Amino acid sequence: MEVVDHLAHERKKAQFDVEAMKIVWAGSRQAFEVADRMARLAASDPVFRKDNRTMLSRKELFRNTLRKAAHILNQVVKLGLSEEEASKLRFFMDEPAYTDLHWGMFIPAIKGLGTEEQQEKWLTLASKMHIIGCYAQTELGHGSNVQGLETTATFDPTSDEFIIHSPTLTSSKWWPGGLGKVSTHAVVYARLITNGKDHGVHGFIVQLRSLDDHLPLPGITVGDVGMKFGNGAYNTMDNGVLRFNNVRIPRSQMLMRVSRVTREGKYLKSDIPRQLVYGTMVYVRQTIVSDASCALSRAVCIAIRYSAVRRQFGSQDGGLETQVIDYKTQQSRLFPLLASAYAFRFVGEWLKWLYKDVTQRLQANEFETLPEVHACTAGLKSLTTTATADGIEECRKLCGGHGYLCSSGLPELFAVYVPACTYEGDNTVLLLQVAKILMKTISQLGSGKLSVGTTAYMQRAEQLMQCTSDVCSAEDWLKPSVILEAFEARAFRLAVSCAQNISKAPNLEEGFLELSAELTEAAIAHCQLIVVSKFIDNVQGDIDGMGVKEQLHALCCIYALSLLHKHLGEFLSTGCITPEQAALANEQLRSLYTKVRPNAVALVDAFNYTDHYLGSVLAFAEAATYEIKALKMEVARGEQHHQKNWYVILRK
């Protein structure tokens, strides 16, 4: 069979140093090298094979995940991998597993909420995986509203125990990953009740299954919630359901760092600031933003390579047809997603810095920036996950019919990614949190209280309300200051307009509810401004490598101007730009697409993804699309045997 590298001529066109861009994408040479090494390790290890995943039955699929998770543990020890390497290897294993919850939620919850003695006892067991833990918060009837949880933990002073109970059907724990089949223990969130008084939701360590035979303990009813969206995808995870029938645990298993119950049943708060909880949320959401850039860049890589190989229409006299990547319709959908992948990468790196910064402040008991930081990470989580989920599906559609095949990798990538829009804060609920901070900031303007962090620009209220864009040529839209001003003015004016409308309502709360759809739009505008400004900061910094800065500048402008086009109504209705300036922005956008076109394949090569990680027959780095597909044709004799059965059924 002929094997032609259909991408070689594309790579020759690149106008920048791809190796240098790889370092920029990775964050540093060291980060690049670790990722590169671990990606190759995962790709070369047959245990991590995943091309058969969408064909496995649920049970086979789950066994497969158990094997992979155990293999990683062994490899980490055997190869003496560092924490960073182990984490990267887990990343390139590329499937959700119970271990994600054990390491990512169960252990951090004990670290955050447990006393030193509790940490000593439970983390020792957990770090060796002598126990396996999950995080049982969400209930069948209670997701976003954590304060509405119904499970109870009633202190019984006669036995010095808590009685954990599920009083209603809606109080059943529902969703925790790792719960359905694997976990021996859980951090369970329940309403603490002592002496008949409800002290609200607290965390408790509860053993669920026997360490001898893995059977559920008395009073525990536990199972799997069933199939979830997609082939493979999150079906590798045993998301579970859990009910307690008066299950008793020792008092010592309440996590008592922040508040505790005495032997006599007295409820006491410690002097540990409650704000520490927000620090953890900032951490988790920051990792979600990083993951967004990974997932989106992966989909974009597949779609761009496919679009460079796929040809359709445009042939004169029987010659080669036009590469679909040359069509403006394809470019105008694909390149903004490419630009978004880079944008999310940079804002993710900035969030890492922000988390470090806020952690230091918390340790120094400085809390004043926390609400803004918390809202900012919530908003960026919402913005990037929504855009990524939609972007993956758009990339799938951009691969035409072939994107519908599981072997394209895109259906599973979508199905495994999309819950990020819902978990760790529903994206709409999070936008309303951002909107609250925006409304508060506006209400305090002129009060002398300075707005901080990403809301600092609002301090320039007068200028932002009055400025008009001075764009008078398409080239003007390439200036970062011009872009920034338009995005700042639009975000501010939308927020002010909401505040004005709210003030007409009988009270603020009613006004906020009535205007909530508009408030989410104002919050999105604010979050887009953050992403744009961080992208600009990066482009304006020192960047090594021939042509790298130019490419990033072009992508930055594509990101901003495609958003301007998408949300044009907001820019125009607030008077930030004129219709003529909007037309110039579109003109510039078309030029930018032409500029990026010859670099598109190289710009996705810079992600340095292995064929194993991509997992798509449409996007092998060096071979051609169709040759690989042909290998997938499950034809010939092997199949013909079965066909007789079908014949029998057909003729029945």
Added chain:
Amino acid sequence: MEVVDHLAHERKKAQFDVEAMKIVWAGSRQAFEVADRMARLAASDPVFRKDNRTMLSRKELFRNTLRKAAHILNQVVKLGLSEEEASKLRFFMDEPAYTDLHWGMFIPAIKGLGTEEQQEKWLTLASKMHIIGCYAQTELGHGSNVQGLETTATFDPTSDEFIIHSPTLTSSKWWPGGLGKVSTHAVVYARLITNGKDHGVHGFIVQLRSLDDHLPLPGITVGDVGMKFGNGAYNTMDNGVLRFNNVRIPRSQMLMRVSRVTREGKYLKSDIPRQLVYGTMVYVRQTIVSDASCALSRAVCIAIRYSAVRRQFGSQDGGLETQVIDYKTQQSRLFPLLASAYAFRFVGEWLKWLYKDVTQRLQANEFETLPEVHACTAGLKSLTTTATADGIEECRKLCGGHGYLCSSGLPELFAVYVPACTYEGDNTVLLLQVAKILMKTISQLGSGKLSVGTTAYMQRAEQLMQCTSDVCSAEDWLKPSVILEAFEARAFRLAVSCAQNISKAPNLEEGFLELSAELTEAAIAHCQLIVVSKFIDNVQGDIDGMGVKEQLHALCCIYALSLLHKHLGEFLSTGCITPEQAALANEQLRSLYTKVRPNAVALVDAFNYTDHYLGSVLAFAEAATYEIKALKMEVARGEQHHQKNWYVILRK
């Protein structure tokens, strides 16, 4: 277990006659009765059970589909069902099957392209299913560009046969439903070659498998293309791959109604107009628009019932939390989709009329309206399928975490629906076809040639370029004439702007390519205008039933004003409305949401969907969400048996 009907109080709120609305939705009392009877028949027959579908392995799934398809054939005979009833029963079977292609593509292709003798021979066999056929057009390398197909049919005068051959890998037939496992025959599209001359793509009947043992015939390599997106979904279909190695068929198996090859190898065209082919495309796309309203209404029904049952936040002192349907954020995402479902229903009914009309014209050899009709159906196919696919996914997200469970019905509904955006014309390619007609219509303005059908409004060019909306209160946005004028002006001005920009290019073709992204936007604006105007026509007609007309009027305004909000940049940049009028539209939209809110559950009840058809544990018509879910908990002893195995694997 307590069973409470959480929807009863919602139904009491309805301000209109739901039974009358059911008739409006169905199209007529007769249509309602047939659909109602067939839906109940499907729901009550255990063979049509589908709640286990997402858990079946591919092989079990496929056997299950074969059983269902065969059962329908038997039932149709046994119960003496009419054509209309049989078609509805197939609809409520609710899964893609090889029979869809046999009845929907193979037979119609022979009817359309075969001579009377050919029809006599092959339709007799096919109608009794003595042969099973599929439609083999698309190739691995050729989808949208049918003229680029590579499979050849070379006439051999020595034996009076055609030699069907796949000269390259990219010429492999790829995708045909029913091909992978079931079909005995196919209508194969191939380049006709006689005397060394290529006459372009023609249709041929080719036998693929033996009628004795169902094995592929010599020279035929055939198989299944593998897993596709989603659980269940299109994996019930055996989409296939097919290669020919010099397969010989008699000359009589070329479909010769439109053109033919003589015994001597001479190629002759008949006097049958080629335009007839477009009639078939109009028919197929018209059915796709109808299907869009079914799929979207189904998703909306699930999301609205769920939103009425689900409560989150807003509780004071431990009372009931707020129904999520009461949040403006939920309403502003959900109600435009409800309105779209109704809008697509009405435009679908209109397309049925249009198809009848064009068929009569074709029979009378009147072809002048055909290009516009063809573009109109292409555009509406694109518009409604894109909106429906996005809308189903939005409904899924609106059900929070629970929408991610297969038992919600939404993941499978999305996965089975979404290929409609790609098959029968990629949605972007179709929009460009609409754009071509728009550009042509504009170029002919003032030439004396009248624009026809849905482009007739363009005749009023001068008025459309100069008009400004006279809205000066929120109530003004309730007037159909006001809405229609704004949509007409926006569509026309966008098209004119594209035409002007194209005229600046060195030539029209280059200009069209350069502007193609903008052209798709102009095409969408035109198609939205069609949907809005047909909705208005319906609302302005006679409608029986208390309050029905008022509800439809509200939905019509929601459909139009939510689109105005979404595409605000286009309305503002073209000067059709002012920012102040846009603010009034938003204000009116909020009022309309409040008006529809108490009727929301009744408006989805009017779809008259059975629990079987909906297939969602979130949306049972009479029982409550959570009680049903509890039944799904796969817990207790049965599962514990397996847990020992996992324990062993975990401890390995």
